[in-house]
Amino acid sequence: MIREHQHFFLAGEELPRLVEAVAAHGYRIAAHKLVDGNPVLSRIADAGDMPRGLVDARGPGTYEVRHAGGGAWFGITLGQDSWKRVLLPPDEELLAFSRQGKGFAVEPRSGQPGAPWAFVGMRPCDVAALARLDQVLLGGPYPDASYARRRPGLLVVAVECSAPGGTCFCAAAGAGPGLDDGYDLALNEVEGEGRHFFTVRPGSSRGREIIAGLDLGAASVEQAGLAREAVESARIAMAAKPGIAGLAPVLSAAHDHPHWQEVALRCLACGNCTMVCPTCFCHDLADSETLDGLHASRRRRWSSCFMEEFSYIHGGCIRSSVAARYRQWCSHKLAHWVKQFGVLGCVGCGRCVSFCPVGIDIAEEANAIANNPNLPGSNVGGTK
């Protein structure tokens, strides 16, 4: 009998067997695939589609994929895509309508829902982000119907982190580098010094079923220890990062802090941070009709609080200054989210830092305010 937290051993070259087994259980597999040299979350046919021997080098405003040598499957920690791209697509039709006499009707949804997804290579930060999205989109009185259709069958094949990137701060967000829950299978990849293997532990009955079919032996105490040490070293590597928990009171009270203006001098209000953020859920609803006026459609598109029109009501935009928009985003992630949902809205993946064209670091900016909470106020807005 397989116990929940038992560690199994999988040789490094045997990952394709695990992927095949997941596929054989009826899942569509999504994982990193190299497109124009960049890791993009895509549907893959088998493990052969996954990039090997590569690592991602990340810093503020920089992201680069490099050859590391060796055959690691999960050397790339993160790409710009987060998994919300699959569960909450950037552009999708929610409803279709057709004219019927003087009125109209909602067209029945065509097509069968596809097979459930298996996300292979999900990092602890992204597993935490999934829980955040679940809470926002499924936890209230009106669940998001589209997300709710895709989410339930999802199989999470997560990989714990051993080599955090330069912009990672999941430990400060309480979202990594190890995993306590939220996964069906958790993998640790140990590669180097002549070794290459995985330890695998199931976190659910579906995970246990897949493991059972692979006939894996138990990992030795030494192997499990190496895997655990790697996660600990990742935690230590991030120890110097500024904390982001507990900033809610100071940020909520720092509305007029001059630092928001200082950030606004650098921030381009491009919205990249919100696009790559695994928890940003804001979206627009866009209605359109065909030229003959017989059919209409409502689409959902990702939106961003950095866009001026995001806060538009008749008469003008509420947040017209960039300072107000940066403050909205940062305060929502680290303060308002805590009031709304009881947890941080940030999981410390660091994508927003890497993919910010000017390398603004949310944790550093928030701490710049927390460390000087009482600077004399200045109005964030201009003249409004």
Next chain:
Amino acid sequence: MVITKKRREIEGIHTFWLEPRDGGEFHFDPGQFNMLYVFGAGEVPISISGDPGKPGRLVHTVRAVGKATQRLCALKTGESLGVRGPFGSAWPMAQLEGKNIVFVTSGLGLAPLRPAVYWLLNHRQRYGKATLIYGARNPRRLLYVDELRKWRGRFDLRVELAVGSADPTWDGNIGVVTSLVSKTFVEPGNTVALICSSERMMRAMVEQLNQAGLNDGDIYLSLERSIKCGLGLCGHCQLGPTFICKDGPVYRYDQVKGLLAQREL
């Protein structure tokens, strides 16, 4: 729902009476809003402005300002609208029984308050003194004038109107609506104000109400932000930690005072 009646209130503002295609009733609490969908043009949050005691007909008053509302106001009797709702918080009418009620509003702000006025008149004996203070730019910009005339004739509802300018036939007040607050009977401790207007105007209204002796906790107001989904999922309507579409639009003033004091929140 089908438009069974349409009335032009004033230039650019229309009232629609809607009935479900399959009959049935639409129940709501005063202060709540619906998402109204115009085929192909878009969906807009519009407060319900009819009588909650008459759930057979849903009433909305709409101003044509954007693409969807312009198309909405061009719809004719017999045509259809999509309706999702009702959404949001309500004027806490049951909680306010036994109190004197002062409604303070201007312009289109009367529309979200009107269901509360109906409620009060439908249950008149449960409340103390009732006053409606309503202002507009000029007499031609007052909403629901026939009804205002009827209400002015009642002995159990005092109606005070103010306009910015008018010709000599006008027998009401001239001036800003807030100037009427101090003239109104207010019994501190047992009077509650329900207000709805632009945020700037409501700030002035609150100031006057405070001066008249009302505490922040005795004032309720209806707020507006961009609302796309009405479900708390799209993120547009956030005001600090609150979602206007599900935590609001009606708030007790002391609960949002700090948020409203902040620019560009």
